[in-house]
Amino acid sequence: MTDMPRPIPNMDDLDTAGFFKAAAEHKLTIRTCTQCGASYSLPREYCRECGAFAMEWKEVSGKATLHAYTVVTHPVHPAFPVPYTAVLVDLVDVPGARMVGNIPGEHHLEVGQAMEVWFEHVEDGIVLPQWKVAE
Amino acid sequence: MSRWDHRDACAIAGIGHTDFSKNSGRSDLTLATQAALAAIADAGLVPADIDGIVRSDYDHVSHNALADAIGADNLTYWGQSGPGGIAPSSIIGQAIGAIVSGQATTVLAFRELNGRSGARFGLGGSDKFVVGGNASYDEFFNPFGLLTPAQMFGLMQQRHMSQYGTTREDLAAIAIACRNRANANPNAQMYERPLDLETYMDARMISWPLCLFDCCLETDGAAAVIITTTERARDLAQPPAVIRASAHASGPNIQPGQMFPALLRDSIIELPGRHVAKLLYERAGLGANDIDVAQIYDCFTITALMEFEDYQLCERGEGGRWASSGAIELGGELPINTAGGHMSEGYIHGMNHVLEGVRQIRGTSTSQVEGAEVCLVTSSPPPASSAFLLVADR
Numbered sequence: 186m187t188d189m190p191r192p193i194p195n196m197d198d199l200d201t202a203g204f205f206k207a208a209a210e211h212k213l214t215i216r217t218c219t220q221c222g223a224s225y226s227l228p229r230e231y232c233r234e235c236g237a238f239a240m241e242w243k244e245v246s247g248k249a250t251l252h253a254y255t256v257v258t259h260p261v262h263p264a265f266p267v268p269y270t271a272v273l274v275d276l277v278d279v280p281g282a283r284m285v286g287n288i289p290g291e292h293h294l295e296v297g298q299a300m301e302v303w304f305e306h307v308e309d310g311i312v313l314p315q316w317k318v319a320e
Numbered sequence: 321m322s323r324w325d326h327r328d329a330c331a332i333a334g335i336g337h338t339d340f341s342k343n344s345g346r347s348d349l350t351l352a353t354q355a356a357l358a359a360i361a362d363a364g365l366v367p368a369d370i371d372g373i374v375r376s377d378y379d380h381v382s383h384n385a386l387a388d389a390i391g392a393d394n395l396t397y398w399g400q401s402g403p404g405g406i407a408p409s410s411i412i413g414q415a416i417g418a419i420v421s422g423q424a425t426t427v428l429a430f431r432e433l434n435g436r437s438g439a440r441f442g443l444g445g446s447d448k449f450v451v452g453g454n455a456s457y458d459e460f461f462n463p464f465g466l467l468t469p470a471q472m473f474g475l476m477q478q479r480h481m482s483q484y485g486t487t488r489e490d491l492a493a494i495a496i497a498c499r500n501r502a503n504a505n506p507n508a509q510m511y512e513r514p515l516d517l518e519t520y521m522d523a524r525m526i527s528w529p530l531c532l533f534d535c536c537l538e539t540d541g542a543a544a545v546i547i548t549t550t551e552r553a554r555d556l557a558q559p560p561a562v563i564r565a566s567a568h569a570s571g572p573n574i575q576p577g578q579m580f581p582a583l584l585r586d587s588i589i590e591l592p593g594r595h596v597a598k599l600l601y602e603r604a605g606l607g608a609n610d611i612d613v614a615q616i617y618d619c620f621t622i623t624a625l626m627e628f629e630d631y632q633l634c635e636r637g638e639g640g641r642w643a644s645s646g647a648i649e650l651g652g653e654l655p656i657n658t659a660g661g662h663m664s665e666g667y668i669h670g671m672n673h674v675l676e677g678v679r680q681i682r683g684t685s686t687s688q689v690e691g692a693e694v695c696l697v698t699s700s701p702p703p704a705s706s707a708f709l710l711v712a713d714r
């Protein structure tokens with residue numbers, strides 16, 4: 186287990202890499218249809234709402250509310266020492282958009298509480314939008 | 321042709337399984353072969369009678385490998401479903417479709433895995449350096465520390481407890497009911513190992529609030545069933561377990577990927593099983609109140625709890641309180657997982673639930689529900705899911 190490298194996102198995928206490239210510039214983005222405004226937490230090129238192939242990476246605020254959390258105590262990967270608190274958040278300015286993150290240590294939170302983004306530098310060129318309790 | 325033409329048309333005529341263990345010492349192919357031969361013999365058939373094979377997309381053994389191994393030399397149909405634990409009920413639906421449309425007469429459905437000694441679940445893409453791409457969407461979960469099913473179900477359990485006041489004692493009632501049934505089943509991995517509330521409450525946390533006893537086992541083993549027409553099944557070796565109706569359904573917001581994208585649905589504690597239930601009961605002309613016994617897919621206690629609500633066995637939000645009222649125990653309103661389920665019999669990815677459903681209809685379960693004539697079998701983890709209803713031949 187000790188030689189397992191930390192999982193990092195694929196930076197070449199045509200549908201999704203733009204999210205992580207924007208994160209490397211400390212921008213939180215969501216794939217959004219330029220024709221009808223529909224947004225997709227899991228990016229793709231086709232808008233099922235209006236039929237357009239016309240997406241953009243729309244920058245959004247890093248404000249969110251907590252949807253659920255779990256305190257991971259069973260170790261499965263050396264890059265994620267336990268305990269850590271995995272969080273699921275709802276973006277405030279994009280209804281229906283949801284993202285995940287983790288906070289080192291054990292934290293007991295409240296569903297609905299305010300969360301905010303920060304940017305974790307994993308390695309050169311690999312930056313993850315992460316979530317913490319809003320200050 | 322109406323969409324209900326499959327009602328009562330087919331039956332499960334044979335069941336077979338291997339031992340369930342932590343280390344089978346046999347290949348996946350050997351396990352699949354043993355379960356298949358046992359099911360064929362149980363039905364009073366020979367391998368040459370099998371003209372269709374359906375499987376889970378997670379099986380290592382292909383339909384052609386198994387056909388070659390057992391000597392099924394006249395295959396006219398094959399298929400698969402998934403991901404993973406959606407398969408058992410879903411491939412039985414495929415078998416019915418093949419039979420009623422004339423593409424096959426006698427279909428073998430199987431699931432095999434060396435789930436403990438071989439490739440274990442739960443590391444997702446994390447043993448690879450680069451994750452995601454090609455519409456897997458793993459890059460939005462694994463790099464953020466979401467790696468295992470237990471972590472995802474921990475999120476769901478926390479949300480259900482927060483939203484509806486469900487308690488750990490409620491979830492314990494599910495784990496203990498399943499364990500009590502396993503304690504009566506000599507083939508169960510937890511046959512002689514009782515579980516009480518105190519032990520559950522003191523258990524080590526895996527992904528709080530989800531503890532060790534909320535998790536299914538990891539199992540080496542295989543299970544298989546034979547589906548044919550009800551008419552033909554009446555002439556075979558066992559009383560037919562008639563498939564009243566079968567359904568798969570996604571509902572809206574199906575989500576891509578294997579598992580984690582289900583966390584992006586509007587509600588993370590209502591699963592597509594609720595769409596399956598509606599369709600299944602409509603097709604069957606039966607409702608939740610008609611069910612005598614149920615085999616509920618239970619990769620975690622919270623999965624079973626959500627299905628209690630999705631399948632209308634209790635009110636939405638009341639799954640925990642319903643379970644801890646004693647409803648799911650033998651002698652209760654609706655006994656569940658009478659062989660022990662995934663948490664205490666073994667984790668054959670929903671296929672062992674199918675076999676136990678058949679035993680209840682035959683009257684041969686080690687925890688037989690007196691006079692059971694209608695059994696619900698679900699294969700309803702978070703992805704688009706499936707279920708069917710078995711009834712006694714009348």
Ligand SMILES: [Zn+2]
Pocket residue numbers: 218219220221222223232233234235236237
């Ligand atoms: Zn659009």
